Amino acid sequence: MKPHVLVVYPHPDDETFGPGGTIILHAQAGTPVTYLCGTLGQMGRNMGNPIMANRETLPKLRKLELQQAAKILGISDLRMMGYHDKTVEFEDREVLVKRILDVIEEIQPTVVYTYYPGHAVHPDHEAMAEATVEALSRIPAEQRPVLYCQAISNNRLEALGEPDVSVDITSVAEIKLQAIKAHYTQTAQTAARLEKAYANKDPEIIPWLTVERFYTYRWE
Amino acid sequence: MEPIQKDKVQQQLDSYVDQEIYLHLETTNGSYAVLRGERTISVGAFIRNVPLRFERAVIAGHGPYRVGLKMQHGWVYAEGLTDWEPERQEGLLLAGHDEEGRLAVAFQVSRTPFGKEEE
Numbered sequence: 001m002k003p004h005v006l007v008v009y010p011h012p013d014d015e016t017f018g019p020g021g022t023i024i025l026h027a028q029a030g031t032p033v034t035y036l037c038g039t040l041g042q043m044g045r046n047m048g049n050p051i052m053a054n055r056e057t058l059p060k061l062r063k064l065e066l067q068q069a070a071k072i073l074g075i076s077d078l079r080m081m082g083y084h085d086k087t088v089e090f091e092d093r094e095v096l097v098k099r100i101l102d103v104i105e106e107i108q109p110t111v112v113y114t115y116y117p118g119h120a121v122h123p124d125h126e127a128m129a130e131a132t133v134e135a136l137s138r139i140p141a142e143q144r145p146v147l148y149c150q151a152i153s154n155n156r157l158e159a160l161g162e163p164d165v166s167v168d169i170t171s172v173a174e175i176k177l178q179a180i181k182a183h184y185t186q187t188a189q190t191a192a193r194l195e196k197a198y199a200n201k202d203p204e205i206i207p208w209l210t211v212e213r214f215y216t217y218r219w220e
Numbered sequence: 221m222e223p224i225q226k227d228k229v230q231q232q233l234d235s236y237v238d239q240e241i242y243l244h245l246e247t248t249n250g251s252y253a254v255l256r257g258e259r260t261i262s263v264g265a266f267i268r269n270v271p272l273r274f275e276r277a278v279i280a281g282h283g284p285y286r287v288g289l290k291m292q293h294g295w296v297y298a299e300g301l302t303d304w305e306p307e308r309q310e311g312l313l314l315a316g317h318d319e320e321g322r323l324a325v326a327f328q329v330s331r332t333p334f335g336k337e338e339e
Contacts, residue, residue: 043266045250045322051221054305054313055244055326056334086266121252189320 003031006109006145007075008100008132010038010088010124012066013183018150019113020073020176021169022212026111027074028172034077034107035070036100038128041186043085049188061185069182072175079103089127093134096127100135109145112136116215119151119160133217141219148214163213173198173209221303221315224285229304232312233277233287236329242269244328245298266326269333272296284316287327298327 005026009015015023015035027033040059047053053061063080070078081099083091104112115129129149136144151160169176177198181191197205246266276290279301289296300316311330318324328334 043246043248045248045324047221047317047321047323049321051303051317051321054221054315055246055323055328056311056313086264 001108001110003029003111004107004109005031005033006104006107006112007033007035008038008112008114008128009035010083010122010128011041011044011085012037012062012069013041013180013186014115014125015075016069016073016176016179016183018115019148019212019214020179021172021209022113022167022214023073023075024172024175024179025167025169027076032076032107033074034079034103034109035075036079036081036103037066038081038088038124039083039085040066040080041085044186046186046188048185053185058185062183065183065185069179072179072182077107086124088124091127093127093131096131097134097138100131101138104135104139104145112145112147113214114147114149116149116151116156116160116217119149119153119156121152125152137219144219147217149217150212150214160215163215165214165216167212167214168210169212170210176209221305221313221317224279224283224301224304224314225306226279226283226285228306229279229285229312229314233279233329236274236312236331237277238273238275239331240271240273241329241331242271242333243296244268244326244330244334245296247298247300247325249324250322269335285314287314289329298325300325301327 007015023033041062042059044058114132115125117129117133120126120129136147148165177195180187194205198209248264274289274291278288280286285301286299301314302316305313310332311328314327315323316325
């Protein structure tokens with residue numbers, strides 16, 4: 001099967017902070033990457049620094065930032081699903097599952113990335129992750145792509161153990177940093193801190209830009 | 221956004237009295253607040269494009285500001301408002317930003333529903 005990566009997250013910047021470096025490595029290897037982005041992060045609290053957005057201009061800006069970040073990461077196929085931030089869990093779940101499944105059947109991904117259900121913290125993350133798992137569960141096991149999940153909960157290590165996959169992103173750390181900066185309204189403050197800490201080889205920050213860790217989803 | 225000019229905001233509020241307007245009201249401490257500590261919970265609420273009519277509207281305080289809309293059967297209230305959008309053509313946009321510039325509260329009224337900019 002021809003390799004194709006599918007990435008499913010609800011908010012512009014989830015793809016960068018989560019598997020950003022891994023996406024860059026896939027793209028550099030020539031693998032097409034499709035990103036299903038659920039919302040435009042309309043309800044984000046960060047408005048740039050200095051403040052450059054308001055509640056009504058934020059989605060337009062975040063859409064532009066998403067397009068720019070996708071270009072930097074090497075995402076070849078960016079699809080915005082048009083949901084409203086914070087409301088994905090209230091939408092018709094079957095419709096959401098079907099939309100993801102339609103894309104899976106269309107592009108035939110070999111690898112899928114999303115959050116680990118139950119360890120995704122934000123309700124939109126949980127809803128997208130659950131729907132992705134549900135969609136993939138409907139694919140016959142022998143045809144099912146590999147699913148890699150990121151866990152960001154405080155209790156992830158106790159509940160899940162250590163992630164079994166570690167991707168060394170050292171070679172693309174600076175590109176990931178560029179993508180983080182592209183999400184300007186969300187990262188204006190953190191990006192500057194991150195960049196400085198990275199330059200100073202701060203041990204707290206270095207792992208962020210050198211390794212991305214995933215759990216291979218175990219199907220029952 | 222810019223720091224609230226109380227008298228100008230009051231003028232705008234007065235211009236919406238006794239008309240059908242659309243309200244966007246929200247407050248949040250962030251969906252990741254739960255990650256900050258065991259005893260912190262993520263708290264937030266929003267209503268968007270709810271039509272209503274008010275008979276009296278006042279901005280109060282010396283910054284951060286409060287706004288109250290008195291309706292026939294009740295009130296709309298927001299506090300912690302620091303900034304507004306003076307250049308906006310239609311609609312009054314007020315927000316409160318915390319010490320790191322993150323939005324913590326938003327209060328918006330308009331004669332037309334919000335959200336056209338999303339496209």
